[in-house]
Amino acid sequence: xxxxxxxxxxxxxxxxxxxxxxxxxxxxxxxxxxxxxxxxxxxxxxxxxxxxxxxxxxxxxxxxxxxxxxxxxxxxxxxxxxxxxxxxxxxxxxxxxxxxxxxxxxxxxxxxxxxxxxxxxxxxxxxxxxxxxxxxxxxxxxxxxxxxxxxxxxxxxxxxxxxxxxxxxxxxxxxxxxxxxxxxxxxxxxxxxxxxxxxxxxxxxxxxxxxxxxxxxxxxxxxxxxxxxxxxxxxxxxxxxxxxxxxxx
Amino acid sequence: xxxxxxxxxxxxxxxxxxxxxxxxxxxxxxxxxxxxxxxxxxxxxxxxxxxxxxxxxxxxxxxxxxxxxxxxxxxxxxxxxxxxxxxxxxxxxxxxxxxxxxxxxxxxxxxxxxxxxxxxxxxxxxxxxxxxxxxxxxxxxxxxxxxxxxxxxxxxxxxxxxxxxxxxxxxxxxxxxxxxxxxxxxxxxxxxxxxxxxxxxxxxxxxxxxxxxxxxxxxxxxxxxxxxxxxxxxxxxxxxxxxxxxxxxxxxxxxxxxxxxxxxxxxxxxxxxxxxxxxxxxxxxxxxxxxxxxxxxxxxxxxxxxxxxxxxxxxxxxxxxxxxxxxxxxxxxxxxxxxxxxxxxxxxxxxxxxxxxxx
Ligand SMILES: Cc1ncc(C[n+]2csc(CCOP(=O)(O)OP(=O)(O)O)c2C)c(N)n1
Ligand code: SF4
Ligand SMILES: [Mg+2]
Numbered sequence: 001x002x003x004x005x006x007x008x009x010x011x012x013x014x015x016x017x018x019x020x021x022x023x024x025x026x027x028x029x030x031x032x033x034x035x036x037x038x039x040x041x042x043x044x045x046x047x048x049x050x051x052x053x054x055x056x057x058x059x060x061x062x063x064x065x066x067x068x069x070x071x072x073x074x075x076x077x078x079x080x081x082x083x084x085x086x087x088x089x090x091x092x093x094x095x096x097x098x099x100x101x102x103x104x105x106x107x108x109x110x111x112x113x114x115x116x117x118x119x120x121x122x123x124x125x126x127x128x129x130x131x132x133x134x135x136x137x138x139x140x141x142x143x144x145x146x147x148x149x150x151x152x153x154x155x156x157x158x159x160x161x162x163x164x165x166x167x168x169x170x171x172x173x174x175x176x177x178x179x180x181x182x183x184x185x186x187x188x189x190x191x192x193x194x195x196x197x198x199x200x201x202x203x204x205x206x207x208x209x210x211x212x213x214x215x216x217x218x219x220x221x222x223x224x225x226x227x228x229x230x231x232x233x234x235x236x237x238x239x240x241x242x243x244x245x246x247x248x249x
Numbered sequence: 250x251x252x253x254x255x256x257x258x259x260x261x262x263x264x265x266x267x268x269x270x271x272x273x274x275x276x277x278x279x280x281x282x283x284x285x286x287x288x289x290x291x292x293x294x295x296x297x298x299x300x301x302x303x304x305x306x307x308x309x310x311x312x313x314x315x316x317x318x319x320x321x322x323x324x325x326x327x328x329x330x331x332x333x334x335x336x337x338x339x340x341x342x343x344x345x346x347x348x349x350x351x352x353x354x355x356x357x358x359x360x361x362x363x364x365x366x367x368x369x370x371x372x373x374x375x376x377x378x379x380x381x382x383x384x385x386x387x388x389x390x391x392x393x394x395x396x397x398x399x400x401x402x403x404x405x406x407x408x409x410x411x412x413x414x415x416x417x418x419x420x421x422x423x424x425x426x427x428x429x430x431x432x433x434x435x436x437x438x439x440x441x442x443x444x445x446x447x448x449x450x451x452x453x454x455x456x457x458x459x460x461x462x463x464x465x466x467x468x469x470x471x472x473x474x475x476x477x478x479x480x481x482x483x484x485x486x487x488x489x490x491x492x493x494x495x496x497x498x499x500x501x502x503x504x505x506x507x508x509x510x511x512x513x514x515x516x517x518x519x520x521x522x523x524x525x526x527x528x529x530x531x532x533x534x535x536x537x538x539x540x541x542x543x544x545x546x547x548x549x550x551x552x553x554x555x556x557x558x559x560x561x562x563x564x565x566x567x568x569x570x571x572x573x574x575x576x577x578x579x580x581x582x583x584x585x586x587x588x589x590x591x592x593x594x595x596x597x598x599x600x601x602x603x604x605x606x607x608x
Binding site for chain 2: 012041042043045047054057058061062063064065066067068071074075076077078079080081082083085086103104106107111
């Protein structure tokens, strides 16, 4: 029998603890496949966030550091500078990256740290039970915006790709979606490119995944995907925001 | 090697580099700025890493990453910035990572001022960050000692896989004194240092070797497992208390009627005052903790068993270490405290007056 889909070498045997229909597992798999396909398993290390993906340090089959909430890009900076021969990625949620860790992500990007950042935007704080995130959409109800996000009071969602694309240093910035099989195939290409650029020490690479949190949104997985397509994609436009490698191959 | 006249802030930076520190992350703050500036100048010359971080929070988390990679790494700041490092220090202690943090203390609370003070004693020795953890805390009282503590701090950090703080102050940071440096670590020694942590740190897999999966982590959701981890830390701390207490005795004798206890810059002033009252035939001794955690309780207990009628604690704060002295004295003799707050440094004449009142 021919094996056409096996567990990537870059994942441990530890079973994922994510809810049914959650996209953290999909994002993990894409990153792991890219590590395998770029032959980086012996030289790569990752930094896990605080959020639903906190146990990412158990899942990736390489050396991993668990960072304090939001600090992953600073931790990754320390590792990369200490071990320039290695290749470092962070994996972060929207609360982690776009709220408490805003300073760390902006300045790592601004320094052009030669790391890859994988950013899962599910418009909510999943782990702590569905509170408002910096990416929660206008009028979206969460446990801490029970009447819907009031933009006059708390502002609009932050678009991280656009924000980081104002900086000069970042090498590659792309927003992809995990909402359909076709989107996932496009996302895989982006992840692969980020990991390849990382392998070649080209500079700071950033991939945002538009995802869902069925559990805290209160939808079935399919409904959640539909809701995200209708509400998130118009606000968080997919696409390449920076690619300094374009035409430089 | 001959002696060089140098500021404390520069001496500690030079000594750290000689001790094999090739990674330094910090954010500017007075009165430690000469330290970060020295590192900015010298690190590129030794092919080291210097990053002026976006905040002290970022700096200590860069330290977490570099220490997790098994390399000698240092950060420095002054009081308000050290408060920001407390989150990271708790994680570093929890994950058992070796690193060195220098606090060139200034007056507080809040933004306070930029004059020398000792108001961060509680923060350094009793916690500061959350959870059950300890820092090893070294307390220099001269520029030479400040410099010597660099290699000591890195060795302790490596030996116990624990963060070590050097608790100095603005006086020691700014003051110039002659200092003699130990020879710099050779490339071979640096290599050896880098290899000592390979069994647990973030490092590449060697070709052909069994693939490792090292986790740098302080999280454990199962309380029974976390309990075991913390009990392991406590065992390590007990070991540190057994092996690593250091203190200086000054003018200690059976004739001492008053025993002073003072640390860091304060102890220098107390020594001058003791010399003065000694001329009047009044016998006063001094115990100076060189390390304030682990604390020399036993040494203090030994001295008060003799002729001592009173223990006098002098600090540049509102009375912090005095609580440890009281633990040591166990109520056997009265313990008095006198200090200055807000970054005001007491004079030998003031201490002399206080001591004379004891007789
Ligand atoms: C300093 C600190 N503040 C708050 C928390 C609590 N906390 C844990 S996860 C989290 C939010 C995570 O949300 P996000 O980053 O969006 O990740 P998700 O769970 O949605 O994947 C918060 C607030 C914490 N662990 N540490
Ligand atoms: S709470 Fe949401 S983000 Fe977290 S695992 Fe469940 S579905 Fe995924
Ligand atoms: Mg989230």
